[in-house]
Amino acid sequence: xxxxxxxxxxxxxxxxxxxxxxxxxxxxxxRSGGDVHVDISDRASxxxxxxRVANTFGTLGAVVCTAGDAHFxxxxxxxxxxMVLGLxxxxxxxxxxxxxxxxxxxxxxxxxxTSGILDRDPIVxxxxxxxxxxxxxxxxxxxxxxxxxxxxxxxxxxxMLDVSAARYGAWFAGHTPVASVRxxxxxxxxxxxxxxxxxxxxx
Numbered sequence: 001x002x003x004x005x006x007x008x009x010x011x012x013x014x015x016x017x018x019x020x021x022x023x024x025x026x027x028x029x030x031r032s033g034g035d036v037h038v039d040i041s042d043r044a045s046x047x048x049x050x051x052r053v054a055n056t057f058g059t060l061g062a063v064v065c066t067a068g069d070a071h072f073x074x075x076x077x078x079x080x081x082x083m084v085l086g087l088x089x090x091x092x093x094x095x096x097x098x099x100x101x102x103x104x105x106x107x108x109x110x111x112x113x114t115s116g117i118l119d120r121d122p123i124v125x126x127x128x129x130x131x132x133x134x135x136x137x138x139x140x141x142x143x144x145x146x147x148x149x150x151x152x153x154x155x156x157x158x159x160m161l162d163v164s165a166a167r168y169g170a171w172f173a174g175h176t177p178v179a180s181v182r183x184x185x186x187x188x189x190x191x192x193x194x195x196x197x198x199x200x201x202x203x
Contacts, residue, residue, distance in 0.1 A: 001061025001106075002027060003191065004053060006040060006097065009033055011164045012114055012156075012183060013066040019184025020064070020191065027057050030067070040067055040093030046100040054104060062191045063101050064112045065094050070129035072171070078127060086132035090115075095139060102148065110152040112190040113140060117159040117203065123171055133157065137199045144197025152196035158183045159203050178202050 001024050007013040008028035017026055028034035029049060036056075038049040053060065068090030071082040094113045101111065115133035118126040140155045147153060160168055162177040169177070186200045 001025070001109075002057055002059065003062045003064060004029060004060055004101075006030070006038060006063070006065040007067030007114075010066055011161050011180070012158065015161065015163075015180040015184040016064055016066055016187040017184075019181070019188050024061070024191075025057075027053055027060075029053075040065070040096055041089050043096045043100060046096045050100055050104045059106050060101070060104055060109060061106055062110045062112065063097060063105065064187060064191065065097050066114045068093050068114070068132070070132050072125045072128060074125055075127050083128055083131065086128040087135065090129070090132040091135045091139070094136060098143065098153065102151070105149075105151055108150040108152075110154070110191055110196075112187055113153070113155040115155050115157045115199070117157060117175075117201075120157070120201070121159075121175070121203075123173070123175075125171070140199065141197045147196070152190075152194075154190040154195055154198045154200055156183070156186045156190060157199050157201045158186065 003024045004027045006029045029036045029038050036049050036052050039045040070086030070090050098111050115136040118130040119133035136155050159178040160172045161180050165177045183202050186202050
């Protein structure tokens with residue numbers, strides 16, 4: 001099937017692509033690179049991306065998103081604006097992809113979003129990301145019961161990837177990195193399996 005992968009250039013995106021590309025045709029999307037460009041926080045940009053994909057590649061069997069920013073700072077330094085960053089980028093950005101993509105997926109297609117470990121196992125300065133992760137879990141569980149045409153939706157929630165440890169390991173004291181190949185398999189499970197409304201954890 002054709003699978004649209006947003007955020008394909010990041011560590012999680014690369015893990016997802018490596019696992020999915022053997023059996024599917026991947027269409028990569030990003031802010032500045034890939035087959036198509038998109039700003040997921042801007043619904044007009046999302047709609048334009050879907051139109052370009054439909055005109056160039058045809059129908060989609062699945063949408064996978066591994067993109068979305070959040071602000072890391074001590075709780076006392078967080079402001080309304082810094083907290084909203086994660087809600088606007090990581091949460092509403094991925095929700096935009098779902099709302100804009102409902103009519104672009106084939107019957108029985110799927111959305112796979114990405115959250116992370118911090119709402120389950122928090123770290124210092126991670127409250128913004130933890131809040132966004134929890135919101136995504138709630139959205140997916142609720143949206144699943146209203147999906148039309150047999151569409152499915154899940155969210156993959158990985159720990160810190162092994163390939164990310166050199167850059168982010170100091171933030172994740174005591175956390176055991178997870179293998180990128182295991183994270184990739186979680187995306188295969190979501191895309192090719194039958195689950196819906198699930199938080200697929202990789203710890």
